[in-house]
Amino acid sequence: MHPTSTLLSLALLGGSVGARPSAGLGSNHHHHLHQKRSSSSSSHAAAPRGAGAKTLPIASSQPTGAATVPADFLGLNIESSFMNNYNNAFSNNLVSALAKRMSVPPVVRIGGTSGDEFVFDEGQTDHVKICVEGECPTGSAASYKIGPGFFEAYKAYPDAKMTIQAPLGPNVNETLVREFVRRAWEARVGAVGSEWKSKIDAIALGNEPEFYTSDVTKYVRDTLELERIVLDELKLEGDDQKIFEAGNNAKQPVSQYDVADILKQGMNKNGLTKATAEHLYQIDTTQEWTDATMQRLMLSHKAITERLDTQYMPSLRASVAEGVPYMISETAAVLASPINTFVSGFGFALWLVDFSLANAARGVARVNHMGGRPVANHVLWTPDHTAGLRNPGPQARAPFAAACFVADFLRPTSGGAGAGIGGDNDSGDDYGLESGDDSGSGSGGLAGSDGSDGGVNPFTVFNEKREQDAHVVDAEEDVTIQELDLDTEANPHLSAYAVYSSGRLGRVALVNMRLYNGTAAAAGNGGYVERGSEVFQIPVGDGVEEVQVQRLHADLGAAAMGYDYGGEQHNVTWAGEQWSKKVDEGKGHFTQGGSQVVEIVKVSGGVASVEVPDSEAVMVVM
Numbered sequence: 180m181h182p183t184s185t186l187l188s189l190a191l192l193g194g195s196v197g198a199r200p201s202a203g204l205g206s207n208h209h210h211h212l213h214q215k216r217s218s219s220s221s222s223h224a225a226a227p228r229g230a231g232a233k234t235l236p237i238a239s240s241q242p243t244g245a246a247t248v249p250a251d252f253l254g255l256n257i258e259s260s261f262m263n264n265y266n267n268a269f270s271n272n273l274v275s276a277l278a279k280r281m282s283v284p285p286v287v288r289i290g291g292t293s294g295d296e297f298v299f300d301e302g303q304t305d306h307v308k309i310c311v312e313g314e315c316p317t318g319s320a321a322s323y324k325i326g327p328g329f330f331e332a333y334k335a336y337p338d339a340k341m342t343i344q345a346p347l348g349p350n351v352n353e354t355l356v357r358e359f360v361r362r363a364w365e366a367r368v369g370a371v372g373s374e375w376k377s378k379i380d381a382i383a384l385g386n387e388p389e390f391y392t393s394d395v396t397k398y399v400r401d402t403l404e405l406e407r408i409v410l411d412e413l414k415l416e417g418d419d420q421k422i423f424e425a426g427n428n429a430k431q432p433v434s435q436y437d438v439a440d441i442l443k444q445g446m447n448k449n450g451l452t453k454a455t456a457e458h459l460y461q462i463d464t465t466q467e468w469t470d471a472t473m474q475r476l477m478l479s480h481k482a483i484t485e486r487l488d489t490q491y492m493p494s495l496r497a498s499v500a501e502g503v504p505y506m507i508s509e510t511a512a513v514l515a516s517p518i519n520t521f522v523s524g525f526g527f528a529l530w531l532v533d534f535s536l537a538n539a540a541r542g543v544a545r546v547n548h549m550g551g552r553p554v555a556n557h558v559l560w561t562p563d564h565t566a567g568l569r570n571p572g573p574q575a576r577a578p579f580a581a582a583c584f585v586a587d588f589l590r591p592t593s594g595g596a597g598a599g600i601g602g603d604n605d606s607g608d609d610y611g612l613e614s615g616d617d618s619g620s621g622s623g624g625l626a627g628s629d630g631s632d633g634g635v636n637p638f639t640v641f642n643e644k645r646e647q648d649a650h651v652v653d654a655e656e657d658v659t660i661q662e663l664d665l666d667t668e669a670n671p672h673l674s675a676y677a678v679y680s681s682g683r684l685g686r687v688a689l690v691n692m693r694l695y696n697g698t699a700a701a702a703g704n705g706g707y708v709e710r711g712s713e714v715f716q717i718p719v720g721d722g723v724e725e726v727q728v729q730r731l732h733a734d735l736g737a738a739a740m741g742y743d744y745g746g747e748q749h750n751v752t753w754a755g756e757q758w759s760k761k762v763d764e765g766k767g768h769f770t771q772g773g774s775q776v777v778e779i780v781k782v783s784g785g786v787a788s789v790e791v792p793d794s795e796a797v798m799v800v801m
């Protein structure tokens with residue numbers, strides 16, 4: 180423990196079964212703050228490195244270089260043809276768990292290769308879809324004949340928005356485009372002409388077009404034709420016509436053209452491009468999978484930012500120059516590998532934190548993380564067991580907790596966690612705390628049953644406390660982020676970010692990606708068996724006496740696979756909360772006695788010292 184800090188564990192009791200406050204913000208005025216000395220804080224296990232603490236170059240009020248973060252920065256991504264696999268309670272609960280942490284609905288992109296290869300058959304009422312070609316029944320090169328029942332799945336995720344992909348392919352098929360887009364739209368919003376803006380974010384113009392045409396002028400010609408068909412079919416007028424998401428370029432392994440090129444060819448001459456998008460997989464498939472490659476290629480701020488800066492920022496600049504937001508609409512740390520520990524575990528979780536925040540700090544408007552498809556292992560969760568033992572499910576995987584970390588970190592400071600849809604309105608928010616219903620629960624009724632009643636949001640307590648600061652709770656409040664320079668050449672595995680809300684320093688994220696492999700440590704071999712730590716000195720400015728610290732933690736470090744996959748040795752928690760199919764059906768539960776884990780660090784001489792073990796990320800709240 181750092182000598183100048185006192186680490187306490189602050190257990191914010193979310194009410195217990197039988198003594199539970201009714202619902203919402205208004206009724207939560209009487210929670211008890213249980214402060215106790217922590218004997219098992221993760222930070223205590225690690226030994227600080229000798230090199231000395233790192234002082235963060237941080238400004239207490241918003242610096243000019245800070246990037247504005249859209250409230251819907253964090254999104255998800257699900258492969259078109261598997262929509263129906265994801266239209267289940269588990270997946271809906273996971274999406275809601277994210278939505279409740281955000282001040283506006285998150286956007287779920289429904290798209291992908293299969294979305295350009297559909298054949299629609301109105302008479303096919305006995306099957307939602309039939310695999311007709313390619314790697315049937317589930318491979319990434321499979322294509323499907325769909326019937327009317329397919330579109331049922333577009334009703335999923337009531338507290339999120341969707342992006343619908345208009346099918347493109349080598350040739351525009353007007354019949355298919357009209358049928359597909361109209362039916363998806365009608366399923367989502369009721370009917371053409373209904374209010375749609377709270378349910379649909381954009382219509383994407385195909386997916387990874389480089390795979391079926393190498394000619395950028397053909398892409399632009401075809402997509403302008405697509406736009407015409409969609410606008411006509413959906414009867415969109417005026418400003419509503421600016422609904423199109425262009426690009427969705429693969430970038431790799433084919434990269435004949437990208438967002439910068441399509442804009443140069445006049446993609447947005449008609450002003451109807453709402454956003455541009457590209458895809459990014461950090462590591463390709465032809466890889467030797469060792470801890471050393473994971474450290475060098477995945478758990479590396481240097482590797483993450485070099486890739487972004489050289490290959491993606493030119494597209495961002497080209498897009499922003501035309502006033503069009505730029506997004507990474509499909510991404511994962513690894514494109515494909517048979518080894519789940521490298522693709523689907525806590526290493527991916529730590530990558531997700533740093534990657535997301537590095538993108539936010541560069542002005543990327545949104546990052547959509549992987550729901551994926553059932554056979555894909557580079558995902559935040561698997562929806563079912565259709566991929567069999569190749570990629571078992573249903574399971575929440577380690578990176579899901581990281582997405583919750585990012586959502587919490589980027590929320591308006593005054594909005595508090597769980598501010599929910601509509602921002603300041605906490606009523607009805609169930610934050611995954613116990614609700615007294617123990618349906619499906621393996622560990623004592625931790626699962627809320629329907630999200631409609633009064634689990635207590637522990638952050639509410641913080642918000643009440645912070646009302647003294649006259650912070651107005653406001654979902655529209657500007658959030659900006661700045662990456663803090665820690666000398667990436669010297670410290671490739673470390674990163675730090677500051678978030679400002681209404682111009683004031685609100686939170687700091689500290690990411691220590693030095694690889695610790697708890698499985699190897701238990702076996703007593705390998706090169707990554709010692710868990711050290713870094714101490715960060717945060718100058719917090721005058722008047723701040725203490726800060727709160729919460730951890731994205733796994734005892735096994737990068738080797739942790741999450742509870743559903745690996746059992747309780749493999750737990751992955753964010754502030755003590757974990758998401759699991761088995762325990763909570765995706766709603767989230769607290770592993771340590773049903774309460775959130777928050778440490779209080781006392782400020783000494785205007786500086787808060789925060790220790791971060793290897794393979795861990797923390798959020799510091801001012």
Ligand SMILES: *[C@@H]1O[C@H](CO)[C@@H](O)[C@H](O)[C@H]1NC(C)=O
Pocket residue numbers: 297298299300352353354355
């Ligand atoms: C266009 O799409 C429809 C519906 O999927 C299909 O029946 C038709 O064969 C397609 N036309 C061409 C030329 O591929």
Ligand SMILES: *[C@@H]1O[C@H](CO)[C@@H](O)[C@H](O)[C@H]1NC(C)=O
Pocket residue numbers: 603604606
């Ligand atoms: C919160 O939600 C309730 C019910 O939907 C609504 O009546 C109320 O106006 C909302 N409050 C705010 C501050 O938006």
Ligand SMILES: *[C@@H]1O[C@H](CO)[C@@H](O)[C@H](O)[C@H]1NC(C)=O
Pocket residue numbers: 469470473520521526696697698699702704705737738739
């Ligand atoms: C960790 O160590 C175990 C045991 O040596 C090994 O099987 C595994 O590949 C290593 N890496 C990860 C990320 O789990």
Ligand SMILES: *[C@@H]1O[C@H](CO)[C@@H](O)[C@H](O)[C@H]1NC(C)=O
Pocket residue numbers: 622742746747748750757762768769770
């Ligand atoms: C891991 O999570 C499970 C499910 O919540 C819980 O029962 C168990 O106590 C946790 N184990 C550890 C070591 O925290």
